[in-house]
Amino acid sequence: MLTTFRTWALDDTPTSRRQAAWGRRYRIWLALRRNPLAMIGLVIVVFFGGLAILAPLLAPWDPAAQDLAHRLARPSAAHWLGTDELGRDILSRILYGGRVTLGMVISIVIVVAPVGLVVGCVAGYFGGWIDTVLMRVTDVFLSFPRLILALALVAALHPGVESAIVAIALTAWPPYARIARAETLTVRSSDFIAACRLAGASPRRVVFRHIMPLCVPSVIVRVTLDMSSIIITAASLGFLGMGAQPPSPEWGAMLAIAKRFMLQEWWVALSPAMAILLVSLAFNFLGDGLRDVLDPKQN
Template identity: 75%
Template structure:
């Protein structure tokens, strides 16, 4: 007497559902991959430290009005260059403005610039790289030579040239950084595209009648996203430093805006007397940049198949 094969029942619990070897739905597969990424990231203490630090900086910047009672632009000349105390936890600057409130509100400006730049350059670089890698031929050579021209100049020098051609300000700084930051993403996306464009998976898409635009947008670009996320996270620190450098040189955020680079610029003459005034925004830049580097290293270990 023959018996019917018994289908094994999945274990109860959300963890078993997320770690199932054979997902039954696309939603289960997507969330399972995300959960595995989190498990891999959790094994790296530096990556978790970076993630926690980035989240804390974002949170306190967003909650700045509720974390300090001082207006970042309010001047109190009677208490100028005051040392850190219970009244002003991080002291005051040369105009008596509370340094803590300016750091918190300045995080909004600096991180806001970084987020806007990434939101611009990531899709542009991804699209250019995928189109060049999939099309090949003359279009590939033209797009890559344009990319090489931008890569030939140091990012800060090229950003300064763009800002000088426009006008100093936050908007000009964002545009200048975006115009100089996209080439590495395009190069990375092109390399990833050239690895997958000859696979059976892409050939099957062509046989089904998919147009080149659909193949690039729906099948190739999603495959390039993990590597791009790693590159973006690692590149966050350089974008922060570039934005702060433009502010320091007077080409980015303009005084009295509480941008970290501009704060260092106005306080640099007090470096050897009231050292805490320029040191505190410098520490904010250093900690935030280091946190993004830690997080990027952890994501590279998890998402890059060459690291496994």
């Protein structure tokens, strides 16, 4: 079956749009598979995503269950990664914390990528005062460091996961708008866009059906590369007490508590720190690989 699909997808003369689309996807996968670092990043991302999804099945203990008699216990057969200051199993909290941290990141990306794509495409296509207004708003958000602006927005709302998602989303969309605008400026004067206008296509149809799909690959690359900084920002908010609140097992919040025991009970801080490091590094590897595959300037 795989051989049949490979032959069908790699056919140089596709007979349908569906076959052509699957052919492009399969060629992207083959190119990505030749990059070992990208594959390592993909495996790590899938691994942590699977752990987060299957956390209720894999966690050996209730992440909120306290056992003060075994507080700050070293890693053992009963607690593979040890316990924290309240005797809670660190492995279980890491598994459930992946749901919180990665869930925040996915929620942010779902919001910011489409917003940035639409703003950039509209600004680049229409130009004039629309472009000026949208880009000046973008510049205002870009002028502030992401973490500082996110802290101010969370403080204006109230500490919590929802506030952290809103704050990071409001600070993360400008780079996508810039990329989409740059891509739109390069194609809006193309012959096929002129042909669409002559055929009677409305500006809305031109933007959403013809220009925006061309900007998606660059935005996907930027999203993948930006995931690590979003993870670090979300963890930083949790570390500073402005993100997920105790007893939520969020990786940044776990680090904030573990800093008191870092020199003596090192295992309490090591696990959430390694989780943040590995996932951030994996997204960087995967983003570099996707950039090599999807960005025509790199070919």
